[in-house]
Amino acid sequence: MKKYALLAVLAAFSVNVARADESEGFLKTIHHNTSTLTTTVPGNGDQNPYAIVVSPISLGWIKPGDVLVDNFNNAKNLQGTGTTIIDYNPSTKKTSLFAQVPSDLKGCPGGVGLSTAMTILKSGWVIVGSTPSKDGTTATKGDGCLIVLDANGNVASTIAGPNINDPWGDMAVIDNGNTATLFVSNSGFGLGAPKKSSPNVNKATVLRIELEIPAGKPPIVKSQTVIADGLPERADNAVFLIGPTGLALSNDQSTLYVSDALNNRIIAIENPTTRQDSAGNGREITKNGLLHQPLAMITAPNGNLLVTNGLDGKAVEVNPVSGKQVSAKWLDQNYAQMPPGSGDLFGIALDPSGHGLYYVEDDVNTLVSSQ
Numbered sequence: 001m002k003k004y005a006l007l008a009v010l011a012a013f014s015v016n017v018a019r020a021d022e023s024e025g026f027l028k029t030i031h032h033n034t035s036t037l038t039t040t041v042p043g044n045g046d047q048n049p050y051a052i053v054v055s056p057i058s059l060g061w062i063k064p065g066d067v068l069v070d071n072f073n074n075a076k077n078l079q080g081t082g083t084t085i086i087d088y089n090p091s092t093k094k095t096s097l098f099a100q101v102p103s104d105l106k107g108c109p110g111g112v113g114l115s116t117a118m119t120i121l122k123s124g125w126v127i128v129g130s131t132p133s134k135d136g137t138t139a140t141k142g143d144g145c146l147i148v149l150d151a152n153g154n155v156a157s158t159i160a161g162p163n164i165n166d167p168w169g170d171m172a173v174i175d176n177g178n179t180a181t182l183f184v185s186n187s188g189f190g191l192g193a194p195k196k197s198s199p200n201v202n203k204a205t206v207l208r209i210e211l212e213i214p215a216g217k218p219p220i221v222k223s224q225t226v227i228a229d230g231l232p233e234r235a236d237n238a239v240f241l242i243g244p245t246g247l248a249l250s251n252d253q254s255t256l257y258v259s260d261a262l263n264n265r266i267i268a269i270e271n272p273t274t275r276q277d278s279a280g281n282g283r284e285i286t287k288n289g290l291l292h293q294p295l296a297m298i299t300a301p302n303g304n305l306l307v308t309n310g311l312d313g314k315a316v317e318v319n320p321v322s323g324k325q326v327s328a329k330w331l332d333q334n335y336a337q338m339p340p341g342s343g344d345l346f347g348i349a350l351d352p353s354g355h356g357l358y359y360v361e362d363d364v365n366t367l368v369s370s371q
Contacts, residue, residue: 025304027315027329059124063089084097122177123213125149137237144166150218165188168187183227185231192235228280257299258282261294264292264294268283289325295346331370337363
């Protein structure tokens with residue numbers, strides 16, 4: 001009996017530890033060891049860093065663990081006109097220019113303004129979204145495109161068409177080497193010039209793109225499917241536009257989570273890899289609380305979601321199964337903004353160890369790590 005009693009105690013202890021670990025969450029393992037790694041401003045003066053991706057491969061100029069960051073603004077700080085991607089190597093601590101895309105790139109309607117939609121595939125192709133403008137506002141915006149670059153930063157092809165209109169948010173990706181599936185939000189349908197109080201337009205979408213990747217050749221689009229639509233977007237004088245930004249897959253790929261910034265919530269799209277119809281507005285996971293205009297989003301090693309806030313300098317951790325907002329952590333406490341850090345955070349990524357974060361502070365154009 002004593003043996004069984006001891007086993008029962010140990011089992012109960014294990015359950016309690018598991019529950020404690022779950023309630024603790026990933027963000028609470030990130031301490032205050034924060035380092036500014038590099039400026040994200042290249043030689044041409046581009047500003048406003050958006051996307052962050054960490055390389056899984058060594059090919060061309062790219063090394064494993066390299067951090068690529070793109071810029072949305074040009075040297076005059078006009079939004080939707082940035083054309084550059086910088087490469088930061090954590091081992092050498094050197095920063096170099098990975099790519100400078102022609103601003104009038106043929107095949108990209110409206111020109112080039114590199115957005116938060118970016119990924120590096122195992123095959124070495126870098127795919128980045130363009131949400132372009134001529135004057136820094138949505139009054140002159142183009143439909144944009146996805147730009148395919150090789151591992152040396154050279155433009156290889158573009159992906160455009162009626163389903164693509166200002167690819168805006170983080171790209172969620174399933175990468176099988178010779179095939180890949182991209183999920184990207186589009187937030188430009190029906191937007192006009194920004195006004196003092198621009199209305200929401202419920203036309204943003206989430207698009208699934210299936211790619212075939214022949215050896216040594218750029219990816220080929222095999223199919224496109226709109227898997228969510230009717231999401232709110234809005235032209236904005238200060239931040240160009242606001243729309244669904246963060247996209248992150250569950251670990252089993254059965255659910256795609258999307259940050260709906262204007263409704264201040266996270267939604268779920270079920271069966272994102274196989275569905276042939278739209279889930280509409282999706283299923284609400286969590287709303288309000290610690291969220292303050294949720295933007296970039298990734299999946300943490302524990303399966304929770306990490307979301308950056310657009311209206312303060314915090315990241316928020318969300319349990320996507322229960323919808324519980326586990327905790328929030330200040331990443332940027334710049335008191336020049338009110339609330340502190342408001343408008344400073346955008347892209348976020350896990351470092352290769354899975355124990356730390358990379359993020360950008362776009363008010364000062366820097367790449368930062370926190371562990």
